[in-house]
Amino acid sequence: MINPDTVPVYSLAERDRRWGIAREIMAAEGLDALIAYGEHECADLAPFAPDAYFTNDRPGAIVIFCRDADPVELTWSVLPVQDHIEARRRGDRLWIAPGDIRVARHAAGVVEVLREHRLENGNVGVLGLDPFPPFHINPIMPYRLWSDVLAELPGVTFTPVGLGYLFATICQSAEELAVIGYSAAAGDAMARAMLEASAPGVGEADVYAAGMAAAFRLGVAAPGMLLSSGPGFISWGPPAWSYRPQAPRVLEDGDVVMAEVFCRFGMKETQHQVAIAIGEPHADIKAAAEIARASYEAGLAAARPGNSFGDLAEAMMAPLAGADAWNIHPLVHTLNPLGPVCGFGAGLKRVPEAREYGRLFELPTMGGELPLAPGMTFAFEPNAVVGGRVVNLGGTVVIGEDDPVELNPYTARLLQA
Template sequence: MNVPTYSLAERDRRWALAREIMEAEGVQALIAYGEHECADLAPFAPDVYFTNDRPGAIVIFCRDADPIELTWSTLPVADHIQALRRGEELWIRPERIRVAKHAAGVVEVLREHRLESGKVGVLGLDPYPPFHINPIMPHGLWNQVLAELPGVEFQPVGLSYLFATICQSEEELAVVRHSAATGDAMAEAMVEAARPGASEADVYAAGMTAAFRRGLAAPDMLISSGPGFVSWGPPAWSYRPQAPRVIEDGDVIMAEVFCRFGMKETQHQVAIAVGEVHPDIEVGAKVARAAYEAGLAAARPGNTFGDLVEAMRAPLEEAGAWNVHPLVHTLNPMGPVCGFGAGLRRLPEAARYGRLFEVPTMGGELPLAPGMTFAFEPNAVIGDRLTNLGGTVVIGEDDPIELNPLTAQLLRSRP
């Protein structure tokens, strides 16, 4: 298997972007807080972007010096030593790594570089949708940093990071394509496993096995099955003690597959009809496909993310349908996201719940540019039945690049 890797040229490009962010923001240092390792969906990992190393660090750039990596324990250091013994090309020198992912560690680095005053940019003080609507920086850690360095003006720089990193390099696009191909392999395996009498867990396991065999260590999946439903999320048996549902003839299986390779993510919307499904599912598939095609037509430089959202919404509005989850959002990094959930109030049960509000579209002003990656996930509820399809799309110089046309349609289980 030909597996893409990152070069030191890619490292230098990214470190140069860090310094461009610092210059644009007028700061003398940049602190990148990384979410803990083993995070599930949409991890917040600007630390890995700059280290190409194990997730869960704080990375600090001070003026023109090489970055310092603060790890949470000795375990990442042991991994670094082992990688050096294997002759792997690492980005951070051992002398720049410390077991000090805490407030005292951050303060020590800034004081060593005489940054007790002035401006410092921070990644971790901005919201990071869709899951981190509030900033991810730990309250206790950050309060202690503020108390120790009252003369420093810390400012969020999340938007600058988004704009600097959202257009992928050629090396990054190679990694994205590898991830996307794995998503197709997962979808194919899931179709093979989708049979009456099999369980949701069987289908889930088939997809995950395909990913693991291709060397993806952190795939994930949302999955539901039944004759029709409007729910969306991880299987109930993954968080509630109950048996996985057994698939029946006439069911539809809806899944969202997440592939992450080299911390670049692709997403794949897998819809599998098991036998003859309800007519509303078939209609929903046509509406979702129309939204997908409308999105492709709008996914061009010169348009904005808001233009893309409106194009994909139009077929749903014409059909009187609504979307359970976003129709589209950015990847690598996450950021602008299409609004969703407004139709939930149509359900008769909705009146029994407390405050219900839809998530609005965020980042509609983002101009589309070549190298941006998007999760196209058009979904349409017809009656009480959801249909969802799509995959990862790259903005090209002229036309968009579909990485997953396989899953941009309603798939059929094979008898």
């Protein structure tokens, strides 16, 4: 049973701080309004949800700030309204007043709000017109919705403001850090449950289920995990049986289980890299684990104010370069929100089968100029391939005033089943 007294919640002061951020973005860009388009609810990993950032409510809305007025929330159906009613009956502390919620998540609803505030010739910022990696390399705004808005409001100047939003929200408040800490603890609980479940003869699905159950029992959303097992591999992604009809693999002695666990609490995300050896691991696995650990420690040494994200990524790449190893996915990237990311993909050229494929894409480090500042959160996920076998480890790290704060040192090493 969860003790409600130990679960962090957001105050109205946090709401006012976030609404103040929206108005600071508007002032900095010379805007009369700000539109925050949110991805549909039930989005899986890395959702685009600036709407929920401003509402602290069910995601999947469009939120519009007009001048100094309170924001208007446009929902997709009556279901969020019904939830809002029940939350009021329970006495939950809500941020958006009933009169500011409309079932109008479409172009006509956006146009109506802007016209009500006489902004037919205004300057309007938009969250949803910028790329949002890793999954939205192209802007997420629906073509039909936005085409209709442009047709109805030809006099409005619309400006993408994704970069300003990232800079304004990437340093977490004390309340947000408490929420992130709760999520991080749940991630450790997931890793421990997965370790306990891992043994020869156990199926991948049983390990997956053990981790997910641990998160759910703590009231934390676990939207999924990436998981592979075997004596050695270079793949990285969700288990094949989660998208292809086939039986989950059964663990054997000498296997390793590699997983990336995602936790989300209060729409704040932590990530946890779980590496489990079943019995005695291969010598290449041990070597890869040492390199990945060296990368993790190099990242901790560089994760300080005064350095840039590029400095951090370069420091974490150095142990791999020194050992002639390569990484199958980023070594580090920002969280809350996602943005700057360490490069990856170049090492695939070493794999003989790679030449059989069409165009391959190597991602360079992006956002290297971002200065590190206290309150920023990062997914440390150093990984190294040695002899065709990868080890991935790490967790969530917070930039402190001086030294970084490791939220998940438990998963920053190779675990032994």
